[in-house]
Amino acid sequence: MGVKTWIEGWPVYRQLTGTDPLGRGAAAQSKKSKELQPRTETADRVAKSVCPYCAVGCGQRIFVKDEKVVQIEGDPDSPVSRGRLCPKGSASLSLVTSERRQKKVLYRRPYGKDWEELDLSTAMEMIADRVLAARDATWEDADPDGKPLNRTRGISSLGGATLDNEENYLIKKLFTAMGAIQIENQARI
Amino acid sequence: MAEAHPVGFQWVIEAKNRGAKVIHVDPRFTRTSALAHTYLPVRAGADIAFLGGVVNYILSNEKDFREYVLAYTNASMLVSEEFQDTEDLDGLFSGYDPETNTYDQSSWQYAGQQDEGQEEEDSHVDRETASGLEQESHGPPIPADVPRDPTLQDPRCVYQVLKRHYARYTPEVVERLCGVPQEKFLEVCEAWTANSGRERTTALVYSVGWTQHSVGVQYIRTGAIIQLLLGNMGRPGGGVMALRGHASIQGSTDIPTLFNLLPGYLPMPHVSQHETFDQWIDAIRHPEQKGFWSNAKSYAVSLLKAYWGDAATEENDYGYGWMPRLTGDHGTYQQVLDMIDGKIKGYFLLGQNPAVGSAHGRAQRLGMANLDWLVVRDLYMIESATFWKNGPEVQTGEIVPEECKTEVFFMPAASHVEKEGTFTQTQRMLQWREKAVEPLGEATSELWFFYHLGKIIRERLAGSTRTRDQALLNLTWDYGEDEPDGEAVLKEINGYDLTTGKLLSSFTEMKPDGTTSGGCWIYTGVFKDGVNQANRRKPGSEQNYVAPEWGWAWPANRRTLYNRASADPEGKPWSERKKYVWWDAEKGEWTGDDVPDFEKTKPPSYRPPEGASGVEAISGDDAFIMQGDGKGWLYAPSGLIDGPMPTHYEPAESMVRNPLYGQQANPTRKVYQRSDNLTNPSPPERHSEVFPYVFSTSRLTEHHTAGGMSRQLAYLSELQPEMFVEVSPELAAERGLEHMGWAHIVTARAAIEAKVMVTDRLTPLRIEGRVVHQLWMPYHWGSEGLITGDSANDLIGITLDPNVLIQESKVGTCDIQPGLRPTGRELLKYVQDYRDRAGLAADHHTPIMTVGEENADDGQQ
Helix, strand or coil: CCHHHHHHCCHHHHHHHCCCCCCCCHHHCCHHHHHCCCHHHHCCEEEEEECCCCCCCCEEEEEEECCEEEEEEECCCCCCCCCCCCHHHHCHHHHHHCCCCCCCCEEECCCCCCCEECCHHHHHHHHHHHHHHHHHHCEEEECCCCCEEEEEEEEEEEECCCCCHHHHHHHHHHHHHHCEEEEEEHHHC | CCCCCCCCCHHHHHHHHCCCCCEEECCECCHHHHHCCEEECCCCCCHHHHHHHHHHHHHHCCCCCHHHHHHHECCCEEECCCCCCCCCCCCCCCCEECCCCEECCHHHCECCCHHHCCCHHHHHHHHHCCHHHHHHCCCCCCCCCCCECCCCCCCCEHHHHHHHHHCCCCHHHHHHHHCCCHHHHHHHHHHHHHCCCCCCCCCEEEEHHHHCCCCHHHHHHHHHHHHHHCCCCCCCCCCEEEECCCCCHHHHHHCCCCCCEEHHHEECCECCCCCCHHHHHHHHHCCCCECHHHHHHHHHHHHHHHHHHHHCCCCCHHHHHHCCCECCCCCHHHHHHHHHCCCCCEEEEECCCHHHHCCCHHHHHHHHCCCCEEEEEECCCCHHHHHHHHCHHHHHCCCCHHHCCCEEEEEEECCCCCCCEEEECCCCEEEEECCCCCCCCCCECHHHHHHHHHHHHHHHHCCCCCHHHHHHHCCCCCCCCCCCCHHHHHHHHHCEECCCCEECCCHHHCCCCCCECCCCHHHCCCCHHHCCHHHCECCHHHCCCCCCCECEECCCCCCCCCHHHHECCCCCECCCCCCCEEEECCCCEEEECCCCCCCCCCCCCCCCCCCCCEHHHCCCCCCCCCCCCCCECCCCCCCCCCCCCCCCCECCCCCCCCCCCCCCECCCCEECCCCCCCCCCCCCCCCHHHCCEEEEEECCCCCCCCCCCCCCCHHHHHHCCCCEEEECHHHHHHHCCCCCCEEEEECCCCEEEEEEEECCCECCEEECCEEECEEEEECCCCCCCCCCCCCHHHHCCCEECCCCCCECCCCEEEEEEECCCCCCHHHHHHHHHHHHHCCCCCCCCCCCCCCCCCCCCCCCC
């Protein structure tokens, strides 16, 4: 370690000779904090994304390291948001990484007092069973005048407005082919 | 806007820094008011009186942008002699039928076209099926040729009809109804008109609480009338801007999961209106009218080809016979009441939490408790998945877990960073999201869930010869093995030329003969040139201010609709300062900063030949190309259930007798008169004093809707930890409420408790000679999450706008009392006591038509 390095390692020296006379910034930096690197620097990759809260559509950059999201920042390239995020958008890292997120399929049986775990493929088969049974039990071929109805009113759906266009497209397509008409969305509300 | 769309609000501040004047009109002082030049407190539910006053100011002082109004609006068109106004009929338009509470609209038509008007039966069907929503992409039907008076002097021309309609909406009336002092109101009128015209434009921005009224559509119509009169539509810095509240709520309307719509605003077939394929097509395109909607058959056939591929042929009407049919109102609120009545077996909730987020939370939860099965897909555990365990009705004993039969599946959902796809933001712009990581644990995307559900169902039905199964078995449903490819779905939405296999570049390439496909015609072009246009991210700093190379906006990447109106009838910019799109005579084409909203090479001088219809009938100066007559509508001769011009009606719940008309509230509003959906009494009914205050609800910056994406997060929960109610110091004194103490709020549906915030952000208003107090609550709380509290939406009943079936949830009447609400069974008795005092027996019917009913009755039948 040379004399220069040694003496610059002394905060008071930096405070007296540098650009930070009040010792509130660079002069007060410790060795440890100097060596810290932002998560955005050490990320393996960045995905371009959009904030999932309101409809302004602020650009987000999703920083990924070891296949985990490590940081979400506003995208300065976006002509909509110019890199800014509001409190909710800024909290979206915890939205996607919180320990409170549900990771398992859960099942509450009729008259049950608590949740049980169920594996995904069993749940999918059970739901398909119920859809087909409800559809058959409530199927309407035609109205009293014989005009075609081709439908079921035994099934309802209410979708959030944070789903992708591609998802809404498949939802409407499948339900329409199934004859289920009671398909609604937050857009009504 | 600063509260609920903070990052969008940066542009208001940009404008303010460049000299723009910012006016904020709101019942409550917010962060937006704090940064505005002028803040005006108003009474919630009186917006048409306020804006009608502005219309009156413009017309009585001739402040309209006359050249624009003459060229681009229907001001000069003559209205039928049979039309009678609310000013003649005490708050009703001509054609009202008190039996059905709908209008025969024949007399609302332009002169000589009374036969074109909606008859009462159609009007009734249109209300039940919320047909107003179809007009998001195009105007309602109207014939092209209409008699006119370009001098605007004929007493039957729209300009004069409008002027008479609003003549009584004077500054004095605005003060009496809205509580806004006349000089403050005139200041707004002067600022708005002075900042509009050739050289300047004014923007009208609203958040969608504006839509959540029994006259919500007419609120926005009033704003549109002002903006048309002042020449602010289709021009830079102008317009009527809806700030929608969810990342892809615009997309959810364009590619709807709505009962009455198919993608691109095509109507879901109705059993009697659209019995055959041809009837369905003609109902969309209206053969004789002007505009691009005349190509509806191409859009409709392309959708059916996208759904059913090779199985959709000319011989089978492209599969039209497989489509299910509507018979009436199948909306979310009708469904909830049907759940209570045991008519519905299964329910899917997809990132949606109606137990907290929809009106009448109690009805929502009781409905869910009466299903056979419920599938909830969400990121976090939400109230709609746990109503059987710890909802408010478990506390009152109305839901007993051991007796509740509903089977519940909770499926964890993938987050926005765990899947790829597009959101459509509030300006119709699609932005592609790249997938960052794999979904957590067993979480799946909706794309995965519905693809695989469809696959399982189709496998179960394989080989079935039942007619009802053919739509499923013939469906094109091949999106890969595991996670469907989002781009493949977006390409299906964009559409293909089926003869070459190439992606379409524009909806104008769609064909009516089955040789093209496309899942949503207004989105055609999102894959122009085979490129995912929604994934374009050229930095804003490297483009012009319109930023056309960031994402992709429908239709055809146009950022401002009807921008032909930014040039004068000859195609020249109205001014150098407000130049946007114009006719380049040398090149013989329209050009400018945005994609022109006009046929590129049709000159301003073009006049259609005699008898033309469709696109050919659009004249070179018809700026509003999706309207049946090419004009912006000051007066709407069709397309609206509740009248051709916005009229002030009181909210469904009000303590004020309508000062302008005998008709108290919207006479065509959609009501569900049931013992579990009682409405607080309003004059001329007696007992409105039992619920003497006005309340409104809205969002906090730190929370999101029903809380599923915010009350679960530590930072946001710490920033806004508790349910609260804001009251003025005067109301606090009147009711003995203490700052930071507890209070409870009561309506005919529920009583909820909240911490009290005494603040002068709320102003008592003087309305009709009396003081009206308003209180305000956020609606984010429920029984799950890091922070819990009572739900404001439990207070609200179900009364809907007739045009689109949205609920009136931004204004109601209530009582407020100090202290916590009762708990358990006592709570039910407490609310019942209020109903008894208000004269609300279980069979109570709220009177709808109140013209000539000055003698109040109890509403009992």
